Amino acid sequence: GESVGLHLPTLSVQEGDNSIINCAYSNSASDYFIWYKQESGKGPQFIIDIRSNMDKRQGQRVTVLLNKTVKHLSLQIAATQPGDSAVYFCAETSGSARQLTFGSGTQLTVLP
Amino acid sequence: KAGVTQTPRYLIKTRGQQVTLSCSPISGHRSVSWYQQTPGQGLQFLFEYFSETQRNKGNFPGRFSGRQFSNSRSEMNVSTLELGDSALYLCASISGTDTQYFGPGTRLTVL
Numbered sequence: 404g405e406s407v408g409l410h411l412p413t414l415s416v417q418e419g420d421n422s423i424i425n426c427a428y429s430n431s432a433s434d435y436f437i438w439y440k441q442e443s444g445k446g447p448q449f450i451i452d453i454r455s456n457m458d459k460r461q462g463q464r465v466t467v468l469l470n471k472t473v474k475h476l477s478l479q480i481a482a483t484q485p486g487d488s489a490v491y492f493c494a495e496t497s498g499s500a501r502q503l504t505f506g507s508g509t510q511l512t513v514l515p
Numbered sequence: 516k517a518g519v520t521q522t523p524r525y526l527i528k529t530r531g532q533q534v535t536l537s538c539s540p541i542s543g544h545r546s547v548s549w550y551q552q553t554p555g556q557g558l559q560f561l562f563e564y565f566s567e568t569q570r571n572k573g574n575f576p577g578r579f580s581g582r583q584f585s586n587s588r589s590e591m592n593v594s595t596l597e598l599g600d601s602a603l604y605l606c607a608s609i610s611g612t613d614t615q616y617f618g619p620g621t622r623l624t625v626l
Contacts, residue, residue, distance in 0.1 A: 446521075
């Protein structure tokens with residue numbers, strides 16, 4: 404997504420429910436996408452990545468979906484737990500560049 | 516494997532001073548990148564180094580500079596500090612498949 408970084412969307416979910424975090428990106432040339440989780444006072448933690456030749460990739464309790472037609476990326480977290488509460492960022496890059504462009508982030512809060 | 520190490524973790528400086536931040540990447544990784552994170556601008560790319568060469572630079576003034584050593588450790592320097600330079604500075608260690616793993620960051624406060 405574009406790194407506008409001014410407004411942090413929020414998402415609140417009940418513990419045990421599934422979470423879906425969305426991200427729109429603007430560069431149609433982007434071919435590598437990463438989701439990061441950032442807890443307060445820590446650096447971003449790698450969650451899962453996907454390349455543009457794929458539509459879906461699954462990890463442990465997480466799934467990333469990529470829709471290149473509408474330039475949209477989503478992160479699904481199954482059976483959300485209190486430890487999942489954090490800010491989630493999508494990031495993109497293109498070609499051989501290793502310059503990540505970050506979205507503004509989504510604050511996920513897991514309710515007991 | 517040990518993760519990415521950044522030192523110091525916290526730093527307080529005054530306007531006009533300069534500062535040097537250090538980053539040790541994951542063993543075996545030869546490339547590092549630096550990012551600045553602020554509440555207003557989010558995460559912004561500063562520069563990337565591979566085998567001691569700067570390969571890419573973000574849109575920051577020349578007061579921001581960096582270097583990488585033969586052991587892949589990297590430093591970034593900010594001269595003539597301004598209040599707006601207060602931020603979390605993050606270093607990422609880049610794997611051979613281009614995945615970037617971040618360190619805990621250095622929190623810089625400029626007074």
